[in-house]
Amino acid sequence: MSDRCPLLTSAEIACIWTAYMQDSMSKCILGYFLKHLEDEEIRSVVKYSYDLAASHIEKLTALFKEEKLPIPTGFSFENDVNLNAPRLYTDMFILTYIENMAKFGLIGYGGFIAMSARKDIRTYFREGLQEVSDLYEKGMDVSLSKGLFVRAPYISYPTSSDFVDTHKYLSGFSLFSSQRPLNVIEISHLYTNIQTNLMGAKLAISFAQISPRKEIQQWMLRGKDISEKHIQVFTKALLNNDIQPPVSSDISITDSTTPPFSDKLTLFHMGLLSAAGTGNYATAAAASQRSDLILNYERLSFEIAQYAKDGADLMIKHAWLEQPPGTKDKTQLAKKKDTK
Known part of the structure; x- marks a missing residue:
């Protein structure tokens, strides 16, 4: 130093x-x-x-x-x-x-x-x-x-600025009236989270396809199912507002089953994506104003957290989870020190 x-x-x-x-x-x-x-x-x-x-x-x-x-x-x-x-x-x-x-x-x-x-x-x-x-x-x-980039949804330009004049603006649930339309902030986060889950689903299935271990194949396929479920939730929110969700072009994988990456690497990668997804959902929940969207992000975040925890358990089982630097347990040090 x-x-x-x-x-x-x-x-x-x-x-x-x-x-x-x-x-x-x-x-x-x-x-x-x-x-x-x-x-x-x-x-x-x-x-x-x-x-x-x-x-x-x-x-x-x-x-x-x-x-x-x-x-x-x-x-x-x-x-x-x-x-x-x-x-x-x-x-x-x-x-x-x-x-x-x-x-x-x-x-x-x-x-x-x-x-x-x-x-x-x-x-x-x-x-x-x-x-x-x-x-x-x-x-x-x-x-x-190359014409490959998928743009966020377009909306009609507003003609004037406005202020919220009712607490109903914050509510996403109503038995007697329709939900208020999504605002651009809510649309942008729904779009972003659809895009990231599309990538996550493809990676998960590719990692399942190449893993020689049954338990890791199953965990990866579970990740694919979770991503696809979340895509459906976010897509439904857009379609209910007559907004076309982003549709990606072909981002397919081949039929190869020969592993190019170790299971240690693929598990770490999915853990990284899970952490990023949880962060995205927290940001989206904080930025969204409709209560139904906020509740969706919160419950889906819990599902990701449980999935990530199970992935970490697999890494620990195979001695693949590298431990970040940390402090010593002072209580244990005190108990183990030599007494004179």
């Missing part, structure tokens, strides 16, 4: 540990994608993303060494990827995947900056935020140029 820098705070250690784990996972997945991509425009986006992940791992590794912190095990090509496995995903799926993960990165890096105090750590995450923003731009440009 440099003499001019104070020790890292617990929040800063949490940020760099989490970033390392996610970047090591991303490098493995992106390296496999690069083996099978055919579209050169999409390849350039994935290569940019891969190079970012590789660069981040180098910088974070140096930081861990400088601070004399143990480097996380994370994920590696040696242990978690079979680059010779047949193609599992279409180019379209890969581009959609990059766009979704870039969105998660934008949120994640913003949070890391907010939790960091030391200037070098803030600088690292600010640069990371700019890089992931550039990645999102590159992915969006390619997606739009």
Whole structure:
């Protein structure tokens, strides 16, 4: 550690540990994608993303060494990827995947900056935020140029501003009158959560397809069913307001059953998506004003939390769940110390 820098705070250690784990996972997945991509425009986006992940791992590794912190095990090509496995995903799926993960990165890096105090750590995450923003731009440009990007629903422009004049505006339940129309904030969150669940469902079924373990196949298929159920709930809310929900193009997977990724990696990935989904639902619930939408987000969040917990149990069972840095149990230390 440099003499001019104070020790890292617990929040800063949490940020760099989490970033390392996610970047090591991303490098493995992106390296496999690069083996099978055919579209050169999409390849350039994935290569940019891969190079970012590789660069981040180098910088974070140096930081861990400088601070004399143990480097996380994370994920590696040696242990978690079979680059010779047949193609599992279409180019379209890969581009959609990059766009979704870039969105998660934008949120994640913003949070890391907010939790960091030391200037070098803030600088690292600010640069990371700019890089992931550039990645999102590159992915969006390619997606739009190919006509693949699915836009949020359109509405008629309002002609004037207005104020809420009744408490019924907040109610999503009524036996004697129809629900009030959705506002643009509510529509945007429904749209976003449909999109993320579409990606989650596809990943879950692909991971089930390649896993050699029955219990993990079943857990992945359960995740697919949960995502599809949530898509139906959010789609119904839009259709009840005569709003066309987003319809994605073909983002299919192939019929390959040869595992390109370890079960350890796929379980971690689904846990990451579950955490992101829970965060999305919490944000959506806080931003929505119709009570029926809020209740839906709350009950569906509980379902995701239980699913994630069961996934963590599987990882613990197979000794795959890497423990974040933490403090010592002072009570246990006191009990175990040598007495004189």
